[in-house]
Amino acid sequence: MIRAVIKRIWLTLSALVGLVAGTVGLTLLGSFPLYWGEIHWLKLTEYGFTSGQLFGNYRQLMAYLNFPWVQPLRMRDFPTSVAGAQHFGDVKQLFLLAWLLLLLSLPGLVVFFRSEQWRRQVESLYYPAWVVALLPVVVGGLAALDFDQFFVTFHHLFFNNNNWLFDPQTDPVIMVLPEAFFAHCFILAFVCFEAMLVVTIIRGYRARQRLSR
Template sequence: MNKQLRAIVTVILCVLTAIGVALFITVNLSPLFIHVSAAAPLCLTRGQVQTDYWRLLAYLELPWVRHLQLQSIPITAQALIHFRDVRHLLLIGELVSGVSLVITIWLVHKQKRQGQLWRLLLPLKWSLYLIVMLAWLPLINFSADFVAMHRVLFTNHDWLFSPQRDPIILLMPEQFFWHLFMIWLVVALLLIGTLWEWLMFELGLPKLRTNKANNRRD
């Protein structure tokens, strides 16, 4: 593998890691955005709703939690199948992110040791532009893109919840997912931006800019 190709692979793995870590952070921040008040018709307390939601998150994210059992919120077999599908996607994402993180650390360390960190700048810059461009599409028409995403990711129609049969969907209206998407995007961009700033620092580019600015003033 030549040096430039290795740099591109390193950047791709960096971006995958950032996307995965951002997804993990977003999912675990989601309890802050559930619509607890929407569960009023169920006559449940805030504590009961939040407890069941945390049970759902544990099932979705922890490989050793094999069954979804909610204490207070009724749930149908169709919803259980959908959450099982979501669980598979999240666990695969966690695995890919973990493997990418380990390989990324090794490759970046190797690039640094060989004095090749500068090769990461251009691919990382274009990756950042690409993410911003692709993220702009859901911002234009989130509802349509949200539905299209479900049709691509899930081969069945189990994601079409009925509020009467599966009131858990009342906790997660479209606005809920909009907030999560925005959090994911911001966190992912911050992680990639942090990597960019670290590369600039390691390469001494901020210091170089400062020196050039001082020379112009002199």
């Protein structure tokens, strides 16, 4: 009995960690086509750069943030202050942590779902998935009401300094990374998170149906 409870808790935590890390990973990958669209939608070329230059600098920034061997941060057209470099370094640590958690949680989940017992065990994810699915809805609602305050609160939660308050004079890259872009990234993350939860809920529902026959 105790062993079954522990296994169920382990499965739920592994799924949740994998879900959050997977959401971060999908959002980071999805940010590339999103930013390309933002260059045109938000008219970022008005700052004196071509769309190719902007996207090239974004790729350089993302390469630094996502690959541990890319050091230091260099963007061809944008200088970076000491405070700005420190903030991007903090972001890099969070991104690398997300990728590490995804790598650690994904193999166990893949092996589990390919095993013969997955139908019985995945049932345990059915109700927790519904509970977890409601949390982003609440957070998303709060963000929609006042994204500026949500953005500030988010940074206070994840960073212990004010280096994220970029000065366009010393860190001009912030002009081509407007708040609207980050708002759209949060929307993308919300969609990815909820989509993966829907898949989990559907699989849990089907498992419950099979077991009840």
